[in-house]
């Protein structure tokens with residue numbers, strides 16, 4: 001057993017994928033967002049599983065992520081959703097990636113490079129309908145699309161926008177973004193641009209805004225079976241895909257007065273049995289879980305004592321009988337009757353589940369979980 005590892009339940013991933021596909025039907029393509037190492041789940045294992053399920057559209061954040069994915073999936077359509085530094089432009093051609101376009105400077109440079117390579121480069125144009133991040137503002141979109149159509153080595157294959165608030169109870173901001181998007185869609189059609197793909201919806205909008213699917217949707221979080229927080233008011237019967245585990249390293253008996261970890265922030269008051277667990281903030285176990293986090297050992301909760309360190313945490317196992325060195329420790333996931341969810345961890349850290357799973361570091365290997373045969377038959 002490694003120090004710490006992540007297990008990916010590929011059956012749960014397939015389950016969530018089917019759920020999303022049933023929701024969108026045949027009229028829309030599902031673009032799987034696997035940026036940031038598939039939200040920490042491991043891009044390789046996630047991409048392979050989704051590709052086996054028939055998916056051919058993937059979204060990454062950077063040229064580097066796109067390059068790694070291309071090496072694995074020669075036939076995939078790979079859209080780079082993030083901003084791309086001009087120096088990385090050549091990588092788009094090398095790995096046959098599809099960039100999103102938000103400005104003329106980048107578009108012109110891309111067109112020039114495409115011309116040199118004697119190629120026509122497909123691009124997706126991003127419209128900032130209210131996200132306030134990437135994309136051209138709607139008031140500029142008509143001119144922008146016009147200018148792009150004059151660049152002979154670019155082909156506007158798609159137009160997209162991103163919702164700022166689709167996870168919130170109030171859908172009005174999303175609906176107003178959709179109206180603006182519709183207007184841009186009409187502009188592009190009036191201008192006779194042969195745009196093939198229109199996409200606006202993220203996970204939340206896929207389920208909550210069925211009229212915002214257009215012919216492509218971009219799904220990240222829900223594929224991984226996560227909700228942003230425990231307060232999220234909707235249950236779409238998703239199944240969490242990721243478990244994060246470690247093992248009991250050393251077991252030690254501390255006596256009253258002895259302290260635990262840097263800064264001596266925990267002082268033992270009664271004889272206490274403590275497990276030293278080989279996972280730390282360098283693996284993505286947040287330091288703010290010092291004296292606060294819970295882990296599962298033998299199906300029971302054990303509290304983190306003292307500060308989280310770079311490579312180790314200490315947990316109180318006094319109340320758990322029979323713990324032995326080498327026992328499995330669950331940091332995130334299920335063990336016995338208990339579970340620690342990414343939403344729980346997000347709650348104790350005042351963040352969202354997205355950040356919890358993305359933070360799991362490259363030092364942690366991602367492996368497929370052992371499958372339960374019964375689940376396979378139920379799919």
Ligand SMILES: *Cc1c(COP(=O)(O)O)cnc(C)c1O
Pocket residue numbers: 033035081162201202203204218219220221222
């Ligand atoms: C990350 C991202 C998504 C996926 O959002 P989820 O909420 O995880 O479904 C979709 N579109 C863009 C542009 C993104 O950056």
